[in-house]
Amino acid sequence: MSVGMAAPREPYACDPGRSRGRLVDEPPARTRSPFRRDCDRVIHSTAFRRLKYKTQVFVFHEGDHYRTRLTHSLEVAQIARALARRLGLDEDLTEALALAHDLGHPPFGHAGERALDECLKAHGGFDHNAQTLHVITALEHRYPDFDGLNLTWESLEGIVKHNGPLTNKAGGPVGRHRDRGIPPGIAEYNRIYDLELWSHASLEAQVAAISDDIAYDAHDIDDGLRAGLFSIDDLKVMPLTAEIIADIAGRYPDLDDIRRGAELVRELISFLIDAVVAETRRRLDAAKPASADDVRKHDGALVGLPSEAAEAEAMIKIFLKERMYRHPRVMLVMGQAESVLFDLFARYQQSPHDLPAEWMPPDGEGAGSETGRARRIGNFIAGMTDRFALTEHQRLFASTPDLR
Template sequence: MASEVERTTRAPYAADPSRARRFVAEPPSPTRTEFQRDRDRIVHSTAFRRLAHKTQVFVHHEGDHFRTRLTHTIEVAQIARALARALRLDDDLAEAVALGHDLGHTPFGHTGEDALDACMRPYGGFDHNSHGLRIVTELESRYAEFDGLNLTDTTIAGLVKHNGPLLDAAGRPTARYRARGVPAAIAAFDRRRPLDLARHASLEAQAAALADDIAYDAHDIDDGLRAGLFTLDEIRRAVPLVAAIVAAVEERYPDLEPARLIHELTRRLITRFIEDAIGESFRRIAGAGVASAEAVVSAGRTLVALSPDIEAADRDVKTFLFAHMYRHPQVQAEREKADAIVRNLFSAFLADPSAMPADWAARAGAGEPARAVADYIAGMTDRFAIHEHARLFDGPPQLR
């Protein structure tokens, strides 16, 4: 339950854990709010533990110093809490959404998702956001009284809609889903438990989404520089904000070694983004005149955001990273190998479900075998996918 301090410091537009509801009713906890319970259930889930061995851009075997899905998630949670506390939101809800936002990701980062989506195209496709919803509502099998984690509706809505509404005011899919429609699993869940797909999520979920963006920019610069995919001079020339930060560090510490300079760049970049987001978000919240959590989701626009100038810097960073990191020949070569592993595994398991463990083979036999195969592969870590490929095929693609 919320303490008196929490109740008096929380803004009127923050989400209220005392109003949160679960699909399967449970007695309240005497020591934790409902959002704290959601956060703890996510942390203790099997899917969360597997994030430790799922990669972002680099594959697992490229080194222990690069980010995994788990380290990225922890960084996102830290930034989300910082934003939420400054904005007087419920930081436990922001943390819960941040910790759960990547649960649905496949092995091998976005490469794995793209490959699995291509394999599943005849069967409804694969979308990590939709798969994450299924993990927390049905696939996790830990509790005696229900499947999934029985999270509150507020947290589930945050996980589904943290990047914005999935439908426009007329009920049409928004840009991300315009070509193929809202994923079937999300649409089916919405029919059972309405998610208000045309409205925004809470400010806490919006904070988690922005935190994800900030963390990506900073840690991909860090990883890319340390991996030698690009140089500090290259990104300085392309991104004025980075140039300004590096110049300030060099002026104060003229003899700083490269590793410390890179760290100073990334930490100061995160700070610049967070401080800007706090100021801009307060301006937007005041401008929208929202005085309740309900008014937030009905506001019709994102309220936790960067200012136009820093948003332009964010675009500069992403443009640079796309060209110099995500499309780097070294990364592309590893992507091709990872793509082959996922496609080969899908074909093998679909042709012979008995090659999967008995419980997964049984699921495939009970209906929708392709979806069962996709669920099984999506849950794999990088190293387990490589191991399974080596077990099933001669001459597997060799990931470094």
């Protein structure tokens, strides 16, 4: 098979012709598979467009060349499609999941998520994955017959379970949900439309999840270099990046640092993609799944990195955490960003009439439960872009941090 050619779809891939369908039944599209239709709906959603002005690491106005949630999602989709093609999976479903995975992220990246989680602590907390599900099943208002995007079951389960099962078969929370329980938004929706939270997701979803990690590693190195938070030579403390840097120096001894950094990022992505393909094929050969349902019932993830590459990838994450995410400059800006969201949440709770008319509690300020009102405010804030949050803060408060 020629390089770049699509592999035949394997029996363990999700088959659009055998989709479990949609919560609200719709006639099939004339020219698109159900999964291609899902992907197109994500691309045309309002929430997807808003990712353009949502922080990845650097607030949008700190520079035009840093990643945003939108460019991050596009890079995840590119990596995910490459993996899906080589593994014989459904590329449309894989792309839909990669593009949708961050739709629930609030403004200001993980700082915004921490702030909203604290604001909603007494009301179930905030989880960006649960928020993504809420966006695509309720908050998008584009279609005459339903709220949300009415995506296929396979897309919904992939969005909710791409990092693994949320419960055991008895319904008890597992993994990172063991201490706090299943996020309310996921638990409530699962009672309406059973996403089988106890099982693994499809290979397409597992590919989207690992592509997110690969994209983070590569583009955060690129953005960190561009921002001057560390140098290429600083990356030599890790064996994998040191080996790649040495190889680049051997091939291009006079290359400038900008091109050296770009070549490093390309080689790192290629290395990790190749490692995922090799390890996933090894696991598939051992498990021999004959269908997508066999993948779901397997006792572990089938997409992954071999141990040596996984250790190298973990070292990159540790480096980025220490040298980038916890850099004093980044921490200062993110601390100020958290204060913006704390201020907005408190103001809307105290003065609901400061909310836009469509977000005000129904039938006046006192209607509904306290939890219902708080989560309504959380939904509004989570949908904000960085710049809209700052504009709202400027409208409602005498002083707003510059976040630079």
